[in-house]
Amino acid sequence: MGAHTADLELARLCAEGDEHAWERFVREYRPLLYRAADALDTTQGARDIADSLYAELYGLDTRTGTRQSLFRYYQGRSSLATWLRAVLAQRYVDRLRAQRRVEPLPDEEAAACSDEPDPDRARYAALVRCALERALGRLPPRDRLRFGCYYVQELTLVATGRVLKESEATASRQLARTRLAIRRDVERDLREESGLNGEQIAACFASVADDPGPLDLKKVIYE
Amino acid sequence: MNDVPRGLLRETLRGRMTPDPAAGCLDSEALAAWAEGTLDARARDAVERHAADCARCQALLAAMTRTEPQPSPSRWLRPSTFGWLAPLAAAAAAILIWINLPSSSIDRAVDTTRVAKSVALPRDATLPAPAAPPPIVTAPERIAVAPADRRRGGAAGGRVAPRTAPVPPRVADEAIDAISQMKDAPQASPLAGAKGAPAETRDRVTGLPAPAGAVAGGLPRRDETLTSASKVQPSEKSGFAGITADSLMRRALVAVDVVSPDPGMRWRLLPAGQVGRSIDRGVTWQTQSTGASITLTAGAAPAPTVCWLVGPGGVVVLTTDGVTWQRLAFPDASDLIAVRATDAANATVTTADGRTFRTTDGGKSWRQP
Numbered sequence: 312m313g314a315h316t317a318d319l320e321l322a323r324l325c326a327e328g329d330e331h332a333w334e335r336f337v338r339e340y341r342p343l344l345y346r347a348a349d350a351l352d353t354t355q356g357a358r359d360i361a362d363s364l365y366a367e368l369y370g371l372d373t374r375t376g377t378r379q380s381l382f383r384y385y386q387g388r389s390s391l392a393t394w395l396r397a398v399l400a401q402r403y404v405d406r407l408r409a410q411r412r413v414e415p416l417p418d419e420e421a422a423a424c425s426d427e428p429d430p431d432r433a434r435y436a437a438l439v440r441c442a443l444e445r446a447l448g449r450l451p452p453r454d455r456l457r458f459g460c461y462y463v464q465e466l467t468l469v470a471t472g473r474v475l476k477e478s479e480a481t482a483s484r485q486l487a488r489t490r491l492a493i494r495r496d497v498e499r500d501l502r503e504e505s506g507l508n509g510e511q512i513a514a515c516f517a518s519v520a521d522d523p524g525p526l527d528l529k530k531v532i533y534e
Numbered sequence: 535m536n537d538v539p540r541g542l543l544r545e546t547l548r549g550r551m552t553p554d555p556a557a558g559c560l561d562s563e564a565l566a567a568w569a570e571g572t573l574d575a576r577a578r579d580a581v582e583r584h585a586a587d588c589a590r591c592q593a594l595l596a597a598m599t600r601t602e603p604q605p606s607p608s609r610w611l612r613p614s615t616f617g618w619l620a621p622l623a624a625a626a627a628a629i630l631i632w633i634n635l636p637s638s639s640i641d642r643a644v645d646t647t648r649v650a651k652s653v654a655l656p657r658d659a660t661l662p663a664p665a666a667p668p669p670i671v672t673a674p675e676r677i678a679v680a681p682a683d684r685r686r687g688g689a690a691g692g693r694v695a696p697r698t699a700p701v702p703p704r705v706a707d708e709a710i711d712a713i714s715q716m717k718d719a720p721q722a723s724p725l726a727g728a729k730g731a732p733a734e735t736r737d738r739v740t741g742l743p744a745p746a747g748a749v750a751g752g753l754p755r756r757d758e759t760l761t762s763a764s765k766v767q768p769s770e771k772s773g774f775a776g777i778t779a780d781s782l783m784r785r786a787l788v789a790v791d792v793v794s795p796d797p798g799m800r801w802r803l804l805p806a807g808q809v810g811r812s813i814d815r816g817v818t819w820q821t822q823s824t825g826a827s828i829t830l831t832a833g834a835a836p837a838p839t840v841c842w843l844v845g846p847g848g849v850v851v852l853t854t855d856g857v858t859w860q861r862l863a864f865p866d867a868s869d870l871i872a873v874r875a876t877d878a879a880n881a882t883v884t885t886a887d888g889r890t891f892r893t894t895d896g897g898k899s900w901r902q903p
Contacts, residue, residue, distance in 0.1 A: 342866060347601035389566035397566040400597035404590060443538060443546045452586035456595075459551070459586065462544040464596035473599050475582075476571070494538050519542050 318391035326370065326382035333369065340395060347396045351403050360402045364395070435515040438507070442500035446493045454489045461486055551589040558584045560591050569598050603887070791816070792833035792841060799838040799856070805829045809843065811856065824851040824859040834875040842881050844870035852897055854878045862897030 324332030344364065348357035370380030385394050447455060453475065460471040461482075472482035501507045501515055560568070560581065567573050568581050585591040793800040802810035802819060807826035810819035824830065830845035839856035843849075848864040850873075864870075868885035875881035882892045882903075891900040 339867075346603075350601045351597055384562060386563055388563045389570045389572060393570050394562060394566040396601045397562040397569065397594075397598060400565065400594055400601060401562060404593045404597050408590065408593070439542065440546060443542065444549070447546060452583040455547075456582050456586040456592065458543070459547055459592045460596055460599075462540060463547050463551075463589075464592060466596050466599060470596070470599045473602065474595050490538060490543075493543075497538065516538075520539050 315387040315390055319385070319387040322382040322385045322391060325368065326378070326380040328370070328378055336368075337365070340392065343392055344395055344399060347399050348403075351400070357399070357403050360406065361399060364399060364402065431514070432518045435511075435518040438501060438505050439497065439515045439519050442497040442504070443493070445500055445504075446496035449496065450489065450493070454485065457482060457485055458489060548589070551587055551592070559588060560584075560594055565594055565598055568595070569602065790832070792835045792843070794835035794838045794841070796838040799835070801833060801835060801841050801843070803830050803833065803843065807845070807849075809859075822857070822859065824853075825861045826851055831870065832872050834873045834881065836875045836877050840875070840878045842873045842875045842883075844873045844883050846870070850883060850897060852878070852881075854896075862893075864891070864897075865900050866891065 321332055321336060325336050344361040345358060348361040349355055351357045364381070367381040370378035370382075381398070385391060388394075389397075447458070450458070457471060457475055460466045460474050461468070466474065468482050468486075469479045471486075472479045475482060477485070498512055501512045507515065558580070564573075564577075564581070568578065573581065581591075581595075585595050790803045791800050792803070798813055798815045800812050800816055802812070802816075804810055804821065807824050807828055807830060809822050809824055809830070811822055812819045824843060826843075826845060826849045828845050828847065828849060830843045830849065830851070832845075833841055833843040835841040839854065841853050841856070843851045843859075846869040848867045848870060850862040850864045850870065851859045852862055853859045864883075866885065866889075868887060868889070870883050871886050872884040873881055874883075879896045880892075880894050881897070882890055884890050890903060892903055893900050
């Protein structure tokens with residue numbers, strides 16, 4: 312924390328309404344915040360979040376007669392710049408999640424749900440999904456996090472590696488290794504838990520490989 | 535089929551995550567500490583365990599990673615980073631050469647002309663246009679193969695070009711510029727010259743644009759000694775013979791020169807924002823103040839009286855009469871490491887983190903391409 316005393320002091324002064332400190336803060340940190348916002352949304356759609364942060368940081372809430380600045384939450388566990396990025400990331404993610412909650416389901420989704428031509432195929436797909444869920448549950452959390460970053464968050468290999476504090480090459484190797492392990496685990500699960508033979512297992516995978524659409528769209532759980 | 539379908543994998547992963555914030559979710563402080571790597575191993579492990587199954591926190595880590603400032607390889611290439619190596623490298627080279635020289639060579643008195651002859655570095659203040667288009671630098675091959683749906687690239691977020699995609703020529707050019715600038719530190723020049731690597735060739739390698747003088751930074755061959763070398767034929771004793779430790783050291787300490795299309799007109803970057811101007815091919819110098827207080831890092835002189843200089847903290851100065859300097863407003867406080875210019879109105883500068891800004895109105899406004 313000692314390393315961030317200057318940042319803490321700047322935050323304290325800004326929270327107290329020191330105009331010079333505020334000017335310095337805006338001058339030094341606005342480019343950083345905008346860069347971070349643009350990294351989150353290349354269409355500059357996140358800049359409004361960055362702008363709205365300024366109001367909260369400045370502390371416009373005077374209901375109690377005192378300035379309530381967001382700066383009071385900064386405790387110096389990191390640099391002020393990183394903390395600002397963290398606040399921005401939170402606001403961005405929360406806004407995105409809120410938007411997705413209110414978005415209606417696409418029309419084709421309902422159509423996909425209602426039309427299931429092959430009962431065997433539906434059964435196979437359900438079996439694969441269950442086996443896959445179990446296989447994912449058996450993964451170490453770190454492997455699951457890596458998978459989540461890559462497949463769900465759609466980070467690049469480089470960025471995925473940064474989350475896990477590992478190199479791009481390691482992230483790539485680990486992803487490939489885990490996928491192979493999952494495939495084997497699902498096969499074993501289908502064989503042992505569902506009693507399928509090799510041909511049926513192949514049919515299971517073929518069913519989800521040929522037409523993953525219904526599976527992708529049936530269950531919109533995320534967020 | 536050898537793999538689990540990606541769509542199925544993604545949906546299943548999503549399906550098993552906790553959709554709503556729960557106990558243990560990251561707050562701003564913890565997220566920032568995680569990003570800076572200041573969490574202890576136990577806390578970090580707890581974060582990873584939580585984020586593995588928490589949709590919101592996983593998205594937070596991803597967002598935080600996307601906003602992470604790009605690691606800037608060019609930072610290593612900045613002259614300020616390696617500047618201190620220049621005299622050391624030159625001294626080491628000089629010692630090696632001194633040791634390997636025949637004693638007769640050492641004993642001979644060597645004048646500067648002779649030094650220049652022996653170095654035999656072709657120099658021309660006006661760089662020739664590359665015969666071929668600038669080379670495209672491709673991203674280095676990776677050693678591991680990602681799954682079939684691989685993504686890669688250096689960008690912090692989003693999908694990126696496939697592994698075989700070339701680095702955009704602009705980026706490659708600017709990176710090469712930065713390297714060229716580092717090479718401006720003349721520790722490389724004696725050896726390069728001695729090995730017979732023609733300056734022209736090196737410029738072709740960098741793929742610098744054709745406009746004369748529109749080169750970021752000056753090259754060491756442009757110092758006075760080397761300038762005179764171009765007027766003479768290569769000596770029959772070309773190579774290491776005749777190079778003295780003193781001459782190497784002297785050249786190693788030569789500042790960066792920015793040469794205009796008229797080789798007689800040139801600028802030299804001096805400490806503390808000062809700049810030397812020569813109108814006689816570097817024989818004599820007149821010190822000018824640019825108004826900046828920091829040492830500038832690179833420059834471009836597209837015309838005899840026009841010179842753009844850039845430096846740390848977004849400093850850009852321009853002279854259009856060769857005498858007075860004007861500090862230009864620049865929208866970013868980043869360290870600037872290179873500049874290209876075609877005239878007094880058009881210039882492109884490069885920041886240490888690889889971004890470029892362009893002006894077409896003499897620095898009144900800048901935009902990122």
